Amino acid sequence: MPTAAPAETTATGGSQLSRPLVLLMALAAGVSVANLYYSQPLLDLIGRDLHIASGAVGILVTVTQLGYAAGLLFVLPLGDLLERRRLIVGMTLATAVALVLTAFAQNEAWLLVMLLIVGLLSVVAQVVVPLAAALASDDDRGSVVGTVMSGLLIGILLARTLAGLLAEVGGWRSVYLVAAALVLLLAAGLWRGLPDSPPTVRTSYGGLLGSVARLVRTEPILRRRMLYGALNFAQFSVLWTAITGLLSGSPYHYSEGVIGLFGLAGVAGALAAPLIGRLADGGHQLYASVGAALLFLVSWALLAGGRASLIALLIGVVLLDLACQSLQVTNQSRIYSLAGDARARVNAAYMTAYFVGGAAGSWVATRVASTYHWSGVCLLGAGLGVVLLAAVVVGESSLRRLTPRTT
Numbered sequence: 573m574p575t576a577a578p579a580e581t582t583a584t585g586g587s588q589l590s591r592p593l594v595l596l597m598a599l600a601a602g603v604s605v606a607n608l609y610y611s612q613p614l615l616d617l618i619g620r621d622l623h624i625a626s627g628a629v630g631i632l633v634t635v636t637q638l639g640y641a642a643g644l645l646f647v648l649p650l651g652d653l654l655e656r657r658r659l660i661v662g663m664t665l666a667t668a669v670a671l672v673l674t675a676f677a678q679n680e681a682w683l684l685v686m687l688l689i690v691g692l693l694s695v696v697a698q699v700v701v702p703l704a705a706a707l708a709s710d711d712d713r714g715s716v717v718g719t720v721m722s723g724l725l726i727g728i729l730l731a732r733t734l735a736g737l738l739a740e741v742g743g744w745r746s747v748y749l750v751a752a753a754l755v756l757l758l759a760a761g762l763w764r765g766l767p768d769s770p771p772t773v774r775t776s777y778g779g780l781l782g783s784v785a786r787l788v789r790t791e792p793i794l795r796r797r798m799l800y801g802a803l804n805f806a807q808f809s810v811l812w813t814a815i816t817g818l819l820s821g822s823p824y825h826y827s828e829g830v831i832g833l834f835g836l837a838g839v840a841g842a843l844a845a846p847l848i849g850r851l852a853d854g855g856h857q858l859y860a861s862v863g864a865a866l867l868f869l870v871s872w873a874l875l876a877g878g879r880a881s882l883i884a885l886l887i888g889v890v891l892l893d894l895a896c897q898s899l900q901v902t903n904q905s906r907i908y909s910l911a912g913d914a915r916a917r918v919n920a921a922y923m924t925a926y927f928v929g930g931a932a933g934s935w936v937a938t939r940v941a942s943t944y945h946w947s948g949v950c951l952l953g954a955g956l957g958v959v960l961l962a963a964v965v966v967g968e969s970s971l972r973r974l975t976p977r978t979t
Contacts, residue, residue: 589707594716596765597704598723600660603758604697605724607667607690608636609731610747617744624680635684637931639691644924647692649780651699651916656769657762660703663696664759668752675748697724698923702915703769705908714905721901722843725893729835772913784917791910791918796967797903798922800861802929803960804903807868807953808896809933811875811889814941814949818878818885837886838893857902861964864899867891868957876950900926 611618611632619629650659670689677683701720708716738747773780787794815834819826871892878885907918933956940948 589704589712589716593707593765593767594704594719595723596761597700598720600664600700600758600762601697601720601724602727602730603754604664604667604694604700604727606727606731606734607671607694607751607755608640609728610735610751611636611687613732613736614739614744614747617739618683621744622677622680622683632683632687636687636691637927639688640694641691641924641927641931643692643695644698644920644927646781648695648698648920648923649784649917650777651702651919652772652914653775653777653780654771656699656703656916657766660696660699660766661759661763663693663699664755664762667693667696668755668759671748671752671755675745675752697727698919699916701904702908702919703766705904706769706772706915707767710909713908714901717904717908718897718901721897721904725897725900726839726843729838729893731835733833733835772915780917783914784921787910787914787917788921794907794910794918794921796963797907798925799963799967800899800960801903801922801926802932803956803963804864804896804899805926805930806933807872807892807956807960809930810937810949810953810956811892813934813937814946815889817941818946818949823879824882834886834889837889840890840893857906858968860898860902861968862961864895864902865957865961865964867895867898868960869954871895872950872954872957875953876947878950879946 615629615632618624618632624632647663667690670686670693674683674686674690677686701717701724704716704720705713735747738750773783775783788798816831818824819831819834871888874884874888874891878888903922904919907922908915910918937949937952940952944951
């Protein structure tokens with residue numbers, strides 16, 4: 573893997589990142605977060621191989637997500653306390669070991685423990701994002717974050733496709749062995765490419781965790797963006813939880829391999845993230861946020877016609893992923909400007925809310941789909957879109973009214 577050029581420090585104390593380094597961090601985010609999603613298309617294969625009951629095999633996904641949630645709360649804040657280059661590389665190497673042990677799991681208990689650890693360590697993707705924001709200058713922070721977040725979302729979208737294709741050739745264990753090899757290559761590239769990044773605070777671990785709660789309590793912008801993020805990822809999860817049922821049933825009857833390819837449609841939306849980042853850099857975060865909320869509503873209108881029209885379904889998928897990525901980049905660009913020495917802790921608070929929203933969206937979507945089918949799913953998504961639009965309009969308007977009295 574080629575060595576990325578280091579960041580160049582500017583006279584103002586910011587940093588002008590080289591393009592190869594930004595792309596390396598985008599790759600790191602995508603490869604790391606993909607580890608959370610490999611198991612989803614493999615559940616039937618794993619269940620048959622390890623003799624796990626079909627009604628219980630879904631716990632594999634739940635355990636991985638629980639590990640990730642624990643990592644957001646207890647590991648991610650370490651990005652402010654420890655030297656981040658060593659933290660990122662160390663977690664990446666540990667992830668490779670966990671993936672190999674996952675591939676050789678001989679029973680359900682072994683697999684559950686390893687997937688929990690994989691989920692915990694996969695938060696390295698969220699350590700990379702605030703590091704990119706810290707290395708970027710104020711003028712290009714949104715663009716840099718947008719590029720890195722594109723890598724992350726592409727990793728989420730393509731993980732299922734890659735897992736399905738590899739499993740057809742070499743079985744489910746091959747997926748985790750290939751993932752381990754990718755992570756090892758990534759660790760080598762990160763060790764050579766990332767610049768040293770010293771800790772930003774000196775405190776105890778307990779004090780570090782306590783400061784996360786204090787940031788939530790004292791930063792209204794952070795609280796609002798946490799709400800937007802939760803509603804954002806809830807809609808993303810509603811779509812990708814329920815779309816498998818639509819595509820596998822009438823009128824499409826697609827195979828799992830074909831369904832996995834729908835992740836490629838979402839990549840088109842993810843690739844637009846750097847453009848949104850530049851919009852945020854230009855001070856247009858309000859317009860970017862409102863535009864993303866409106867785009868969600870347009871996408872759900874198109875998706876509602878997806879039962880009868882494949883074209884409407886595909887366009888709806890692209891637009892929803894574009895809306896998701898646009899709001900995510902705008903949110904993170906905004907919160908990283910709040911406290912320069914607390915970006916990892918700010919990200920920990922934000923991503924915890926983001927993850928909770930996604931988990932809730934998946935849970936509700938499963939139940940709505942079983943009773944009200946695809947039309948009910950689209951109404952659920954549109955309802956969340958309306959709530960998001962109202963929250964953005966009311967929230968940002970109130971902040972704009974308060975700004976003159978607080979500056």
